[in-house]
Structure formats: structure tokens, C-alpha cells
């Protein structure tokens with residue numbers, strides 16, 4: 019059955035094509051779903067299997083084309099077998115072994131553009147209707163190092179050794195641009211990151227507070243539904259309102275988001291969140307002033323990257339460059355703790371929270387990033403399992419979830435994954451603290467019932483959001499588990515209260 023189209027395509031001189039809702043959309047309503055025009059390794063990729071895109075050391079090669087794969091099964095994956103494998107085999111273009119396979123491998127750079135070009139030929143109707151007009155920013159890119167990089171690694175390689183001179187240079191550069199400007203990141207079943215080109219999803223312009231969520235599901239077998247994307251409304255959207263996605267990490271502060279958008283998507287974001295020095299009262303960019311009491315340092319004009327930052331209470335000012343350096347330093351310290359395991363994953367993040375307590379507003383972006391991670395780690399790590407957590411740490415987990423939700427309600431409102439996951443994390447300490455408070459005689463059975471009902475309400479909200487996620491994804495699986503927890507909690511509520519004295 020043909021899909022109902024729930025958006026209209028509009029055009030503006032400033033932003034090109036954009037999408038508006040063609041009817042009132044309810045929170046959580048599916049807007050459309052589509053399969054990628056092409057998918058494959060991201061730019062700057064290390065050596066990966068050309069079947070499943072998992073990083074490999076390049077020692078196992080496809081028996082037909084002699085390019086890296088994981089083994090015979092991956093050779094057969096259509097994205098590889100029916101595309102670059104045919105070209106490389108026909109022209110005898112072999113993969114050159116590399117000394118460090120974890121390093122960026124320029125030979126992989128041509129794969130995804132080549133898949134787009136080959137799909138252009140096998141599905142010219144879709145190319146003409148949906149892809150050909152996509153934004154590539156070729157003119158701006160001509161002046162950047164990326165142009166020369168692509169000239170060598172993609173254009174010359176495809177037109178030379180691969181003998182694909184039926185694709186002219188401009189077209190190949192345009193395809194590279196279309197991918198860089200429009201492709202979305204997806205995860206393979208083994209968790210590796212790839213890029214997918216979704217022509218409908220890419221019509222949506224960017225806003226730092228998006229009103230849609232997209233979920234991508236991998237079947238893992240390379241069939242025609244692999245990496246299908248589902249796009250739904252996060253919040254209720256009125257007919258005629260613009261539908262916007264977010265091209266950046268929504269938890270970054272304004273100066274970092276705008277720089278990323280300018281560098282990689284070639285536009286200056288002027289959305290409401292970027293325009294407001296307080297980031298819609300979240301204070302995700304705000305710093306504490308150490309020269310006075312209670313002063314907050316914010317940019318005097320966030321749309322001007324070089325504008326000074328000024329204290330709200332005293333005369334202190336600092337250049338934007340200094341703030342950028344502080345943010346970059348904190349980000350690099352967060353990156354360092356990213357891969358820690360066990361108790362260290364919690365302890366090092368807590369150290370960072372303490373280190374920057376006097377510098378960052380409590381809801382500054384980096385505090386929120388640390389708290390999102392901590393709210394999910396407490397209760398799941400040896401030494402910090404739920405049974406091990408004293409009330410003090412249960413309360414900390416609860417407070418962190420509440421802080422993240424306060425921010426998420428503004429920057430990722432409605433049924434966003436961030437809200438769904440954080441509400442799930444919140445219900446756990448709510449239940450455990452209620453039980454402990456009853457055991458300590460701080461609340462009676464009515465108080466216990468009230469608190470457990472609050473936890474049920476929180477879990478219900480989480481289930482409502484996470485059940486919108488495709489079943490094969492991590493969030494979808496969590497949604498199913500949350501739903502089972504909810505059913506059990508509701509069924510056992512009265513027994514839990516009756517037997518509370520035995521805890």
C-alpha cells in the first residue's frame with residue numbers, strides 16, 4: 019500500500035527546500051518511513067569489512083575482488099556483492115594492505131560515493147526524483163581541503179584504476195558533497211557506525227530543538243529493508259508548521275553546535291535556541307563567574323562567534339576564544355573517560371563533575387553530558403549495582419535524572435529517546451528509595467503507595483516513548499523490558515505494600 023504523505027515540500031531563498039506538516043500531527047505519530055538510497059562506510063573510515071562494515075585488519079579478503087571482508091558470509095551481502103565488488107573484480111583493482119588498519123584508510127573513501135553512483139544507474143528514477151536535487155555545497159567545498167582529498171581518493175581513483183570515466187568529475191564531487199551534507203549516521207547490528215542517504219529525511223532543515231525523531235533499524239542481512247528509517251513527530255505539530263531534524267549533538271553548547279554546522283553543513287544556525295544566550299533558560303552555555311557571587315557569564319551575542327562573554331552581575335568579560343578553549347578542554351577530558359570500564363567509569367566522571375563545579379552552571383552542557391552517562395551507569399556496574407547503592411547514591415541517581423529531564427524537556431521535548439531513557443532510569447531509585455523510607459519509618463503505607471504510584475507514572479511515560487522504537491534496536495529492547503516491568507509493578511503493587519514490613 020502506498021504510504022500516506024504527511025509532509026509538504028516548500029522552498030525558501032535562504033534555506034532551500036524544507037518540509038511542513040500537511041496535517042495536524044499527534045505526538046509520536048509516524049510521518050514517513052524510507053529505505054536508504056545507498057549506505058556504506060563513513061568518511062575517514064579505518065579498514066572495514068565491505069559487507070557488514072565492521073572494522074577488520076584487512077587480512078581476510080573477498081574471494082572475488084580481494085577487498086576486505088569478515089569472511090564468506092559478508093562477501094555475499096548485496097551492498098558489496100552487487101556494487102563495488104563487480105567493479106573491482108572486473109578491473110582487477112586490488113586492495114593495498116596497510117600497516118595500521120585502525121588508522122584512516124583513504125582506500126575506503128570511494129566505497130559509499132561509488133555505491134551512490136552505481137545506484138544512480140540501477141535506480142535512475144529515484145535519483146532523478148529524490149537525489150539529484152539534494153544540496154551538495156560544491157562551490158564552498160571547492161575552496162576547502164576536502165575537495166583535493168576527494169579528487170585524489172575518490173574522483174581520480176574511480177575514473178582511473180576503476181575505469182569509471184562515464185561518471186564526470188563534477189558529478190563525483192557532487193555525490194561526495196551530497197553525502198557529507200545529507201547523510202545520517204546509523205549503527206550496524208554489531209554497533210559500528212556507517213552513513214546512510216535518506217532523500218526524504220534529508221529534506222528537513224535543521225533546528226537545535228527538533229520536532230521529529232528518527233529511528234534506524236538494521237536487519238543485519240543486507241536485504242532491501244536494511245537500515246530502514248522511521249520518522250515520527252516528537253511533539254504535536256500543527257498543519258503547516260515546519261518539520262525540523264537536528265544535525266548536531268543536541269547536548270553540545272551553542273558555540274560548539276554552530277561551529278559544527280558551519281564547518282560540516284555550510285550554514286549559520288539562527289534558531290531560537292542559538293539566538294538566546296541562556297539557551298531557552300536551560301543555561302547549557304552558561305559559566306559561573308568567579309569574580310563575584312552568583313554571576314553568570316554568557317555571550318552578549320551568540321550569533322556572533324567572536325562576541326565577548328559577560329558576567330550578569332559584575333563587569334567581568336572574557337573573549338569567546340577563551341570560552342571555546344575551556345569547552346574544548348572539558349570535552350577532551352570527557353572523551354578520555356568515555357572508554358573506562360567498571361567503577362572507574364563512574365568515579366572519573368564524578369571527579370570531572372567536582373573539578374568543574376565552580377566553573378560550570380549546574381545545567382551547563384558538559385554537566386548534562388556527564389549526568390546523562392552517570393544516571394545510566396549507577397546501578398549497572400560492579401560495586402555500584404542497585405543492591406550496593408546506599409540511599410545517598412540512589413538520591414544522586416534520582417537528582418541527576420531529574421536534572422537531565424529538566425533540560426531534555428526544553429531541547430529534546432516530547433517522545434525523544436533521551437527522555438524515554440532518562441524516565442526509565444528515574445523510576446528505579448524512586449521505587450528503592452520509597453521502600454527504604456518505609457523501612458526506616460519515614461513514611462507509612464499510604465506514603466509508600468503514593469511514592470510507588472509516582473514511580474509507575476514515570477515508568478508509564480518511559481514505556482510510551484520507548485515502545486515507539488523499532489524492536490530490533492537497543493532502545494526498542496529496553497522498551498519491551500520496561501513494559502514487562504510496568505505490568506509486573508502494577509500487578510504486584512498491593513502485595514508490595516502489604517508485605518512491606520518484610521523488606
Ligand SMILES: C[S@@+](CC[C@H](N)C(=O)[O-])C[C@H]1O[C@@H](n2cnc3c(N)ncnc32)[C@H](O)[C@@H]1O
Pocket residue numbers: 032033034035036151152153155199200220221222223224225283284285286287288
Ligand atoms: C540536509 S539539507 C536540507 C535540505 C536542503 N534545504 C535542500 O534544499 O536540499 C542541509 C542543507 O540545508 C540548508 N539548511 C538546513 N537547515 C538550515 C537552517 N536552519 N538554516 C539555514 N540553512 C539550512 C543548508 O544549506 C544545509 O547544508
